[in-house]
Amino acid sequence: MSTNRRQFIKISALGTGGVAMAASAYGFAGSFLSVFDSSDEKKSINMKRYPTYCEVCFWKCAAWTHVNEAGEIVKIIGNDDDPHCNGRLCPRGTGGIGMYNDEDRLKTPLIRVKAEDGGEDTFREASWEEALDLVAAKMKDIGDYYGPESFALLKHGSSGKHFEHLFKSYGSDTIGEPAYAQCRGPREAAFATTFGSWVGSPEPTDIRDTKCLVLIGSHIGENMHNSQIQEVSDAIDKDVTIITVDPRASTVASKSKYWLPIKPATDIALLLAWMHVIIYDKLYDEAYVKKYTHGFEELKKHVANYTPEWAYGITTLEPAQIRKTAVEMANAAPAVIVHPGRHVTWYGDDTQRERAIAILNGLLGSWGKRGGFYLKEKIKVPKYPHPPYPHPQWSWENLGEKYPLAQMGVTNELVNASIPELAGEHEIKAWFVSGTNVTKSIPNKKVLEKAMDAIEFMVVCDTMPMDVTGYADVVLPECTYLERYDGIRSATNREPSIALRMPAAPPKYDSKPSWWMAKEIGERLGLGDYFDFDKYEDVIDWQLQKMGSSLEEMQRIGVKKFPRTSGPMYFEDGEDFEFATNTGKIELFSTELDELGFDPMPVYTPHPEPEEGYYRLNYGRAPMHTFSRTANNPNLNDLMDENVIWINPKVAKNWSIKSGQEIYLKNQDGIVSSFPIKVRVTERIRWDSVYMVHGFGHKNEKLSRAHGRGANDTELISNVKIDPLMGGTGMRGNFVTFLTDNPNLVES
Amino acid sequence: MRYAMAIDTNKCVGCTDCVVACQTENNVPIGYCRDWITETVDGTYPNIEIELRSERCNHCDNAPCVRCCPTGASQVADGGIVITVEDECIGCGACIESCPYEARYTHPDGYVDKCTFCLHRVKEGELPACVAVCPTKCMYFGDLEDPNSDVSKVMKFRKYKTLAPEAGTDPHIFYLI
Numbered sequence: 001m002s003t004n005r006r007q008f009i010k011i012s013a014l015g016t017g018g019v020a021m022a023a024s025a026y027g028f029a030g031s032f033l034s035v036f037d038s039s040d041e042k043k044s045i046n047m048k049r050y051p052t053y054c055e056v057c058f059w060k061c062a063a064w065t066h067v068n069e070a071g072e073i074v075k076i077i078g079n080d081d082d083p084h085c086n087g088r089l090c091p092r093g094t095g096g097i098g099m100y101n102d103e104d105r106l107k108t109p110l111i112r113v114k115a116e117d118g119g120e121d122t123f124r125e126a127s128w129e130e131a132l133d134l135v136a137a138k139m140k141d142i143g144d145y146y147g148p149e150s151f152a153l154l155k156h157g158s159s160g161k162h163f164e165h166l167f168k169s170y171g172s173d174t175i176g177e178p179a180y181a182q183c184r185g186p187r188e189a190a191f192a193t194t195f196g197s198w199v200g201s202p203e204p205t206d207i208r209d210t211k212c213l214v215l216i217g218s219h220i221g222e223n224m225h226n227s228q229i230q231e232v233s234d235a236i237d238k239d240v241t242i243i244t245v246d247p248r249a250s251t252v253a254s255k256s257k258y259w260l261p262i263k264p265a266t267d268i269a270l271l272l273a274w275m276h277v278i279i280y281d282k283l284y285d286e287a288y289v290k291k292y293t294h295g296f297e298e299l300k301k302h303v304a305n306y307t308p309e310w311a312y313g314i315t316t317l318e319p320a321q322i323r324k325t326a327v328e329m330a331n332a333a334p335a336v337i338v339h340p341g342r343h344v345t346w347y348g349d350d351t352q353r354e355r356a357i358a359i360l361n362g363l364l365g366s367w368g369k370r371g372g373f374y375l376k377e378k379i380k381v382p383k384y385p386h387p388p389y390p391h392p393q394w395s396w397e398n399l400g401e402k403y404p405l406a407q408m409g410v411t412n413e414l415v416n417a418s419i420p421e422l423a424g425e426h427e428i429k430a431w432f433v434s435g436t437n438v439t440k441s442i443p444n445k446k447v448l449e450k451a452m453d454a455i456e457f458m459v460v461c462d463t464m465p466m467d468v469t470g471y472a473d474v475v476l477p478e479c480t481y482l483e484r485y486d487g488i489r490s491a492t493n494r495e496p497s498i499a500l501r502m503p504a505a506p507p508k509y510d511s512k513p514s515w516w517m518a519k520e521i522g523e524r525l526g527l528g529d530y531f532d533f534d535k536y537e538d539v540i541d542w543q544l545q546k547m548g549s550s551l552e553e554m555q556r557i558g559v560k561k562f563p564r565t566s567g568p569m570y571f572e573d574g575e576d577f578e579f580a581t582n583t584g585k586i587e588l589f590s591t592e593l594d595e596l597g598f599d600p601m602p603v604y605t606p607h608p609e610p611e612e613g614y615y616r617l618n619y620g621r622a623p624m625h626t627f628s629r630t631a632n633n634p635n636l637n638d639l640m641d642e643n644v645i646w647i648n649p650k651v652a653k654n655w656s657i658k659s660g661q662e663i664y665l666k667n668q669d670g671i672v673s674s675f676p677i678k679v680r681v682t683e684r685i686r687w688d689s690v691y692m693v694h695g696f697g698h699k700n701e702k703l704s705r706a707h708g709r710g711a712n713d714t715e716l717i718s719n720v721k722i723d724p725l726m727g728g729t730g731m732r733g734n735f736v737t738f739l740t741d742n743p744n745l746v747e748s
Numbered sequence: 749m750r751y752a753m754a755i756d757t758n759k760c761v762g763c764t765d766c767v768v769a770c771q772t773e774n775n776v777p778i779g780y781c782r783d784w785i786t787e788t789v790d791g792t793y794p795n796i797e798i799e800l801r802s803e804r805c806n807h808c809d810n811a812p813c814v815r816c817c818p819t820g821a822s823q824v825a826d827g828g829i830v831i832t833v834e835d836e837c838i839g840c841g842a843c844i845e846s847c848p849y850e851a852r853y854t855h856p857d858g859y860v861d862k863c864t865f866c867l868h869r870v871k872e873g874e875l876p877a878c879v880a881v882c883p884t885k886c887m888y889f890g891d892l893e894d895p896n897s898d899v900s901k902v903m904k905f906r907k908y909k910t911l912a913p914e915a916g917t918d919p920h921i922f923y924l925i
């Protein structure tokens with residue numbers, strides 16, 4: 001390991017302090033803003049509030065950052081007018097203040113110092129001037145020598161957008177984000193194939209008016225997708241029937257009329273059996289199916305033998321329960337949602353499972369109906385003028401070629417293309433990583449490390465010394481979302497809306513906004529024409545003016561709604577509608593998949609099961625954490641400072657393991673967790689699986705609160721099943737066993 | 749006037765937003781809290797019941813903490829809200845011992861701190877911070893003597909329970925079941 005060029009190093013600084021750029025360059029405009037509405041003086045108590053939208057997760061809730069007289073950020077409160085949050089942030093958003101206050105933040109640019117003769121590499125502090133010069137010089141060299149396409153961008157979130165613009169201007173569209181192939185890609189591919197439309201974010205699920213909500217492994221309430229959990233709560237008030245399918249008694253399972261404790265990895269069998277009952281007991285919406293769908297007869301034939309009795313042997317769910325829940329869905333139809341879920345890269349046949357979910361919605365007639373899926377709309381933000389992007393010779397599309405349904409960069413293929421032995425025609429030589437801790441978002445660490453070792457140059461831009469920064473040649477410290485302007489938020493919803501993010505305080509330390517970094521690098525590369533503005537608020541103001549608003553207005557209101565222009569949210573009875581599929585219909589039988597030579601309708605294939613003494617590793621979310629980015633946040637760490645491993649009491653008894661005991665986990669490939677994890681013995685989990693919350697077990701000692709606390713699920717995911725349709729990484733086929741003694745002591 | 753809170757256990761997901769919102773609203777130092785989440789699990793897989801609920805001071809009518817306070821710092825304010833007056837508190841901790849709900853803690857500055865029902869907000873006609881932030885809107889706050897308050901209205905048609913009724917404290921946080 002230690003012979004690797006890109007060995008993991010702790011962020012420890014040698015050398016001199018950084019030099020700040022001119023203070024005006026990053027556009028903090030704190031002084032001209034009004035205080036609270038004067039009519040509402042009671043709230044003000046001399047506090048100022050600045051609009052923002054949250055960047056802790058991807059829901060992007062609009063909020064007000066409150067600043068006291070001393071200029072300190074004291075709290076963040078949801079914006080009442082925002083459909084993403086309705087005035088209520090989730091715990092992570094409320095605790096977002098901890099991102100700003102975290103004293104472990106990256107404080108200055110860092111540059112790797114190669115060790116002489118076999119010692120450990122270190123970082124030295126650098127000035128922005130020097131760090132940006134170096135990044136630009138490397139981009140130029142790599143562009144000249146290999147072509148700009150060889151420089152890849154791995155990104156997430158709002159900052160990623162600025163670097164995306166930089167990369168496209170530079171000539172590289174070799175771009176990918178784990179949010180696709182490690183998360184929601186399969187559902188987007190499946191819904192596009194079936195309905196001709198992505199699900200998108202926020203999901204157009206009309207939960208507040210639904211009568212029946214079906215969740216396949218989706219643990220709403222533990223994932224805090226804000227307006228969604230709010231609507232589940234509204235629906236509970238209206239006596240919704242929730243059907244939760246999950247091997248674990250999730251929080252929402254405990255609020256469900258039906259909890260189906262399915263055997264893991266058998267969901268498709270249940271979905272096929274539901275289709276069987278709905279079709280053969282004539283529970284489907286006949287008029288809707290006739291008018292809007294294609295391939296009903298084929299589907300009917302396809303599911304003829306998939307009876308609940310057949311599914312029982314596979315799923316361990318009682319046939320009577322399968323029938324009863326199918327009837328519940330049909331009774332509620334069309335106000336029924338078989339929810340697509342969000343993190344759905346599980347077993348490698350995920351697009352097909354999502355297809356089964358989409359087909360069920362088609363049979364029940366819920367798409368385009370109140371209480372089902374509404375017809376979403378968003379408003380286009382005008383593009384700030386810039387010269388046309390150059391045409392790259394190759395891009396993410398070529399790297400993902402073998403996955404016909406991939407609609408975005410497949411990160412794992414970008415990783416493969418970075419390893420000479422695995423790369424095909426096109427090789428990646430350098431990475432720019434923005435806002436994603438790839439060591440915890442992309443599985444199969446061995447391959448990932450090989451790639452990071454092989455590439456010639458790696459830049460990481462983040463607010464925190466996440467583990468990934470340890471692999472970088474240059475680290476660029478970004479200021480948090482509370483300290484910067486960013487692109488206007490516009491997302492699909494019931495009605496279009498936009499939200500503004502502006503700084504509530506100047507960037508702490510020597511951190512900078514990413515729009516500024518992108519512009520500075522661009523200018524050094526001679527791409528100044530693509531960044532034809534002084535401050536990012538000029539761009540925003542230009543865009544807002546075009547939309548009939550202004551920066552000044554948005555600074556006052558934070559969120560602005562626009563009327564729908566695409567027509568009503570739901571189909572009228574009998575309304576004609578053309579879906580963007582080959583047939584113009586909802587494709588129960590997929591002509592696209594058929595043409596491509598894949599199963600046009602989903603089939604069940606058994607997945608491997610754990611051997612004796614091993615348990616399927618399931619992972620999920622806790623409401624106060626997201627990704628791996630919140631573990632060190634002082635406020636959120638205070639709410640939950642480590643993950644634990646859930647073990648069924650029968651299993652624990654066999655192993656003589658007790659709650660609170662620390663154990664190590666070893667997976668089927670012999671990989672042992674870097675840190676021990678505490679046990680939670682609980683009836684909430686099946687005997688054949690274990691469960692932990694994602695995002696813990698950080699290795700970087702600079703994360704003073706998160707380092708070494710809990711275990712990292714991603715490092716135990718070495719068996720990855722690739723979805724042949726869109727390249728997603730199925731991550732739930734990994735099995736772990738328990739080591740009750742410290743393996744490091746045993747071996748030494 | 750009698751302030752009270754009703755919390756719907758059918759909706760609470762135990763997200764702890766109420767905890768962090770209280771911390772930022774009331775300057776509660778990291779490592780301490782005025783409210784917290786309790787999870788109970790009954791039964792064996794797969795026949796299990798889970799209850800999640802947000803807990804805090806019960807603003808009891810018969811408050812042992814007020815009775816046992818040697819300086820009178822622990823007292824009942826308008827609307828039945830139990831408070832401790834910082835300047836009068838000597839930090840002896842008698843109230844902490846007497847509270848059956850473990851609702852009080854010693855602030856690093858030496859006095860005993862606890863939930864105030866966000867008196868400073870309530871006085872201004874606002875909801876307590878935890879109630880205002882809760883994403884599931886499972887918390888109802890208001891004046892029990894006003895039949896039109898949120899809390900009175902929801903308690904009219906829902907069953908509820910209180911915690912440790914046997915302690916005889918006459919608690920005023922009601923859990924809707």
Ligand code: SF4
Pocket residue numbers: 054055056057058059060061085089090091092093094224225226626
């Ligand atoms: S759901 Fe929570 S973390 Fe995500 S954007 Fe909204 S407030 Fe922030």
Ligand code: SF4
Pocket residue numbers: 759760761762763764765766767785801802881882883884885886887
């Ligand atoms: S904020 Fe609401 S849902 Fe979340 S734990 Fe508190 S009471 Fe429960």
Ligand code: SF4
Pocket residue numbers: 769770771773774782783804862863864865866876877878879
């Ligand atoms: S009422 Fe106020 S002080 Fe009491 S727990 Fe809620 S937020 Fe904290």
